[in-house]
Amino acid sequence: AQSVTQLGSHVSVSEGALVLLRCNYSSSVPPYLFWYVQYPNQGLQLLLKYTTGATLVKGINGFEAEFKKSETSFHLTKPSAHMSDAAEYFCAVSDRDTGGFKTIFGAGTRLFVKA
């Protein structure tokens, strides 16, 4: 069965610092991988996704993530944090074998950005 582990329920960075949110998955075959962001009192929105092709994917708001099969990881990064990045971030995987329609979400990482 698939599972998703996000290391750190809370991450705090200073404005302008590197953002690194960690995600590891467990799957028998390389799955589809996603990052979603949830701003306060809002629904989730898709930040970026990996399905096939280039392993470094770029998303909205300057975020990117790299699929590393050997490490079963899909960490999310942003070179320079902005105050508006403060939100909760969810890593998610779906099973390629079943057509990818059922997605399992990680527990989430709340990002705090200090001025």
Place this chain on the structure above:
Amino acid sequence: GAGVSQSPSNKVTEKGKDVELRCDPISGHTALYWYRQSLGQGLEFLIYFQGNSAPDKSGLPSDRFSAERTGGSVSTLTIQRTQQEDSAVYLCASSLDSHYGYTFGSGTRLTVV
């Protein structure tokens, strides 16, 4: 519609009452999902519908929970005899294809008192 619409946005109900939560997906999206998000928790999968296939109900926590999707569009999640532990935000999402990821609604915040 332009996005996934959920109603009501907030619902307060008494323990033991039944509630119905509605989701109107994006037009043309064949897949529809329900998740539950409890305070400080991640998203818990409940059920999904894909086209005319039988729904995957493997995430429903008890037989008090049920969902239907009429005409391949609007879905209703019903919780019977609500309990306090049912209090959570119920999120609906739809997708055209697994490659695209989900589009989420804003959720229904259910409070059972």
